Amino acid sequence: MEADPLYHVKQLFYQASYKACISEASSQPITPSDSPESLHRALYIARSHLAFQPPQISSAQSVLAPFLSLPTPPASAKAVSALAAYLAGEDKEAKVEEVRDLVIECEGEEAEEEAKDEERVIRVVAGTIFVLEKENEEAVATLTEGCAKTDLECTALLVQLLLALDRKDLAQTTYQAAKRIGNDSTLIQAMEAWIGLKTGARPLHQAYYYYEELYQLPNGRTPPVLAAHAAAHLLLTHVDEAKADINEAVQREGGDKDGDVLAVGVSLGIDGFNDKLSAAAPQHPLALDLAEKSKAFDEAAAKFSIAA
Numbered sequence: 001m002e003a004d005p006l007y008h009v010k011q012l013f014y015q016a017s018y019k020a021c022i023s024e025a026s027s028q029p030i031t032p033s034d035s036p037e038s039l040h041r042a043l044y045i046a047r048s049h050l051a052f053q054p055p056q057i058s059s060a061q062s063v064l065a066p067f068l069s070l071p072t073p074p075a076s077a078k079a080v081s082a083l084a085a086y087l088a089g090e091d092k093e094a095k096v097e098e099v100r101d102l103v104i105e106c107e108g109e110e111a112e113e114e115a116k117d118e119e120r121v122i123r124v125v126a127g128t129i130f131v132l133e134k135e136n137e138e139a140v141a142t143l144t145e146g147c148a149k150t151d152l153e154c155t156a157l158l159v160q161l162l163l164a165l166d167r168k169d170l171a172q173t174t175y176q177a178a179k180r181i182g183n184d185s186t187l188i189q190a191m192e193a194w195i196g197l198k199t200g201a202r203p204l205h206q207a208y209y210y211y212e213e214l215y216q217l218p219n220g221r222t223p224p225v226l227a228a229h230a231a232a233h234l235l236l237t238h239v240d241e242a243k244a245d246i247n248e249a250v251q252r253e254g255g256d257k258d259g260d261v262l263a264v265g266v267s268l269g270i271d272g273f274n275d276k277l278s279a280a281a282p283q284h285p286l287a288l289d290l291a292e293k294s295k296a297f298d299e300a301a302a303k304f305s306i307a308a
Contacts (some may be wrong), residue, residue: 259284
């Protein structure tokens, strides 16, 4: 079996080591050429820029610009560019329609491998936007049809969505099916860890071991990894260790604006993190839930008065 030239780039991206991913992908040419490898390197660089908190929109767009200026721009580059514009808040409705059209264009085609690679990127990017739009049914359809059926990035995003919807049963079934595609993949291990955090008991310990491995890597202590490592510690009642992870995470670049870092800090009861979460990541699920509960409390409290 031929080695994947992007193996190390993908591993770093999956491990949330986005700076290292950008550095590794940039070690080879990322300008348009006859080889699809340069395009895929550029896509991982752009997606890494977009994964930062806050997203580095202009950096992502500048990497994509040479490909978007081609007479026939690659559909995958157009999809990632649409995601960048969406995250920047530029006419979100139009960007949703754009990726929807890109998905439709690649449906029902008997494509060669290069076109299948394009479709995989389009589907995972479109699925991301649909999830952010809370178009859950469309996200599920996008992530389970066409090439998405055998793509671990699409499957991983689907597992995250199912866990967010509290469908642990379907997430487990999806994970078991994914193991037949690539049992040793980092994404398979990540899916198992996400399910473990949600499920608890013995799977929680497996999740902790996974994040401990990432934590020990040379580029491993990124805000996303530290947040997950802290969450595992918290669920295992290792409160002091969890707080140490969060305190380290907020010192990292972008960590003080990372919604997951701040959300775990709120769960730990660290002073000031509630306000930080509301300010930096108001659309984070925990921020929305706390805002809703605060509003409900105020409405209930307004119905009562203290007797003189």
